[in-house]
Amino acid sequence: MPNNKTNKFAEVYSVLSNITEESLQQLSTSEQPLATRQPLNMYIKASTVDKRWQAIDCEQAKPHLLDQSTIDSMSSYQKNIENFIGTVKLPVGIAGPLRVNGLFAQEDYFVPLATTEAALVASYNRGALLISEAGGCSAMLLNEGVCRTPGFAFETLIQAGQFVAWATTQIDTFTDITESTSNHLTLKDLKINLEGNHVYLIFDYLTGDASGQNMVTIATNAVLEYITEHSPTKAKYSFLDANLSGDKKATMQSLNGVRGKKVTAEVHISAELVKKRLHTTPERMADFWRMSSVGGVLSGSVGVQGHYANGLAALYIACGQDAACVAESAVGVTRMELNDDGSLYASVTLPNLMVGTVGGGTGLPSQQANLQLLGLAGNGNARALAEVCAGLCLAGELSMIGAFCAGHFAKAHRKLAR
Template identity: 65%
Template structure:
């Protein structure tokens, strides 16, 4: 197969060079002189928002993004946004009820999903109905922890070793420093990774009901300042995070570890219910799982799943979580097996669920409303939310696998997405 080229047919080297050479110019959209100072800053006042829109000169966009509801509620967003101009509205649908028997989540949950993708809510609703009809999903939060991983470079491996010998004696001091920066987080472990003359320190925290990224960043920064001031070996250079944490990136390490909350969920479904809800049979579901596992390995996938990202993005956006964390949270394992009695046993394991029920965007007006629909708003609910997230992913895996097995996948998207 010939590789497609984006270069225009017949383009010469001179033409390409000319068209790709930057030409300095004044920006077509710039702030007037009176916008100096805090006008272009993160400060949120009505007059600054109005001036930003006066500069944009897009009245239709202004009416859509800066409507009356936004004007009355905008100050609730002050700690979550800079250069505010309005709010984006997304459709929210409800899937479920989804019956869950977890260590922390117990009951029938109605699942708010914010998405622009037709067929998505319908799919999760079908999977939720199936799980509930089968008696509910079993969910278990296995472990939890959020890491930050500063890196230190030394002149030699010998210096790196001396630094490690010192830092391993400083755990209690580091823990005390971390504790001084947060009421809810706790440093519970420090791991060391040596790579030549580089040292990576993995600080693992538990973060209570907060998702915890900002919490661990602030705590680790305080520890790092102590290290730089007191280390007997001065590093050549050091950075607050050296990319070992896997923050907002898919990574293989957490498949056998944890970042955020690690949850497994499973359900046992009779052949009758598989036929009723998915229009296929247990054997074909298992065949689909086997073939897609091989396909995932051939593609170099980290973990094996059909579409965790769909559930995670829709739930995270609806409930005020950081949607960028979908990049890491979508790593996990889905398995279909046949139980001794002939039932379909379906399970998911997600080791990177990054959710909280306090802090971040969880208390913004519409996001709080979605957490209220779940009954999981505020202190004491983060672990339950993680078990709900895994169970929703399980519902989605069953539904999409059933659609492929029954040959309904394209038909459903054509009907719901195109209205035909």
């Protein structure tokens, strides 16, 4: 027989049973005209911003979002936002110095992190200092590429096959078309996926020091226009991207390949240093990794890691990256094992780091300042930034797992967040 506790939970889960006919009427569509509208001009202009605030009619919010500093730098946001009303201020802390011994990143880095989550910067800072005290992490960029995947629908499988046969003869033309759209873009590869009477073309690009998503969109659209006009087998319909790219989502395809920049990083830490800085042992950290890896499998996780998203989101916001790309960037594998000498081996591999040091939000005032703080602003630094991201994620994994093993995880949040 169900007990009172079970009945209580049943009540919580049956909220919908208490909805009345009257309350359901609130869900009906309304034909009432909109009371106010904002200006149609989406570009940044002082007079338009003033009119938009008049439409909002919330004077108490205005000085916090449209302060004098924002007004003075308003024009710098022109290519990054529409319907502009101001800026949001977030606290920024630094973790480090984080020593990275990479193919491209070879410095001690102070890493800027923008977040509202207490204990986050403290944790990454602890991990960064631990890595640096151990001599730094080794980091290696393994691969890079950004793709767009247009899709084409045909009447029959025969037509789809005819289109594929033609498309494979057009690779040189596709290369010329795509690379003519940008001085910084290279068509790296073209793959084809045929599913029934649907064809997906997988265009894989190198985008230099830009994250590159707008770049590959423009390039692929140019090819799509060429295909529409010149293909001897006409598609019933086609789309610029048919969701095979893995854009802004965690996918097994990206885990096994690359989207953005694929990086791996490792560190060896003595048992003495683990005990001194994390108050636990390499054995216990390896135990935690084994149990949490099984937990990740049981939960259906794409990859197995602790909390890449915490560090990446904070760094992305601070440094002008596309924050939505954390959905795909925070995918990968963390591994912790016991070395023969009793020391700890720890590594991370991230195949989807969507980062850039030019373009997008990297030129905005605060974000450019943070990239300069890192020493990674401008051309020639995107690969180094990716290796720093891997080192940062490794620092976060070490600190968090150490906290769980020492029983300090809740204590740290209680101390710093309450």
